[in-house]
Amino acid sequence: MKQLPRLRIAHLPTPVETLPRLAAILRGPNLLVKRDDATGLAFGGNKTRKLELLLAEAQANGARTLVTTGAVQSNHCRQTAAAAARFGFDCILVLAGQPDQPASANLLLDRLLGAELVWTERAQRDQTLRQVFENAWEVGRRPYLVPYGGSSATGAAAYVLAFQELLSQGVQPDWVVFASSSGGTQAGLALGAKLAGFRGKILGISIDEQADVLRHRVAELANATADLLGEPIRLLADEVLVNDEFLGQGYGVAGEAELEAIRLFAKHEGLLLDPVYTGRAAAGLIALARSGTFAPGEQVLFWHTGGAPALFADAYRSLLAG
Numbered sequence: 641m642k643q644l645p646r647l648r649i650a651h652l653p654t655p656v657e658t659l660p661r662l663a664a665i666l667r668g669p670n671l672l673v674k675r676d677d678a679t680g681l682a683f684g685g686n687k688t689r690k691l692e693l694l695l696a697e698a699q700a701n702g703a704r705t706l707v708t709t710g711a712v713q714s715n716h717c718r719q720t721a722a723a724a725a726r727f728g729f730d731c732i733l734v735l736a737g738q739p740d741q742p743a744s745a746n747l748l749l750d751r752l753l754g755a756e757l758v759w760t761e762r763a764q765r766d767q768t769l770r771q772v773f774e775n776a777w778e779v780g781r782r783p784y785l786v787p788y789g790g791s792s793a794t795g796a797a798a799y800v801l802a803f804q805e806l807l808s809q810g811v812q813p814d815w816v817v818f819a820s821s822s823g824g825t826q827a828g829l830a831l832g833a834k835l836a837g838f839r840g841k842i843l844g845i846s847i848d849e850q851a852d853v854l855r856h857r858v859a860e861l862a863n864a865t866a867d868l869l870g871e872p873i874r875l876l877a878d879e880v881l882v883n884d885e886f887l888g889q890g891y892g893v894a895g896e897a898e899l900e901a902i903r904l905f906a907k908h909e910g911l912l913l914d915p916v917y918t919g920r921a922a923a924g925l926i927a928l929a930r931s932g933t934f935a936p937g938e939q940v941l942f943w944h945t946g947g948a949p950a951l952f953a954d955a956y957r958s959l960l961a962g
């Protein structure tokens with residue numbers, strides 16, 4: 641496999657831990673967790689791994705300013721702002737939302753980390769992003785576009801490496817379950833699994849997309865990643881496992897299932913999930929365990945992708961306090 645240039649930011653390998661108390665409560669499979677919430681950069685998360693490769697690419701291109709976009713409480717934007725600070729880039733974040741809201745949680749951290757914020761409407765986001773990028777280019781700021789969710793082939797390649805890291809820890813679970821949204825994490829894990837001849841299942845719990853759409857996105861991204869790594873291998877959309885039964889009321893709307901998952905992981909394992917991604921993915925894992933989807937004695941690894949700072953967002957704090 642071709643080696644890609646990489647900056648070292650993340651604390652790796654992230655630990656793999658057992659979840660015996662939660663497993664007992666669910667009376668289901670053996671549970672493990674891969675702690676990518678502990679990647680170490682400004683509260684961590686899965687974007688840190690992707691940024692190791694993306695920032696190396698930015699440096700190689702002579703970039704001086706990172707430009708990216710996301711929701712107001714984007715973990716991706718927060719980690720990008722932190723990585724920019726760490727390696728001396730400027731950072732411009734195009735955020736979809738209202739400029740007058742009080743800065744809590746990830747938004748507070750974006751400001752603290754020194755990012756410049758540009759506000760836009762959700763429908764105009766891509767257009768605003770393009771304008772901001774072009775302006776930065778014209779005034780000589782040498783911008784580099786960090787893709788949405790860090791999910792280009794370069795970003796996804798970080799999760800091929802992450803899958804190799806997991807195998808090097810001597811773990812061979814029957815299932816790997818995680819939150820899947822822009823698809824880079826799943827594309828990397830699925831490709832890493834296929835390259836290694838891994839027999840377990842790589843199951844993405846969709847956060848905000850129909851299964852079919854996400855399956856195709858993941859396959860396309862995985863194939864672009866395989867090309868980048870010089871690996872003559874193809875992933876078909878039909879081979880990509882996505883469950884979209886847990887979309888609830890849509891992106892960022894935490895319901896009873898997410899709140900229960902957050903409470904169970906906190907109370908029985910001292911682990912913090914987030915209301916948007918890992919809470920939803922864990923709610924999916926819990927529902928699948930209860931419905932007997934995992935066979936008795938199987939080992940299920942929950943890949944924790946981070947996000948816990950959102951617990952302190954105004955919108956969720958009051959929900960969780962009850």
Ligand SMILES: *Cc1c(COP(=O)(O)O)cnc(C)c1O
Pocket residue numbers: 685686687715716789791819820821822823824825826914917918945946947948
């Ligand atoms: C971005 C994110 C995800 C989704 O990862 P993708 O690679 O975009 O699919 C999952 N969990 C958290 C906490 C995230 O911030």
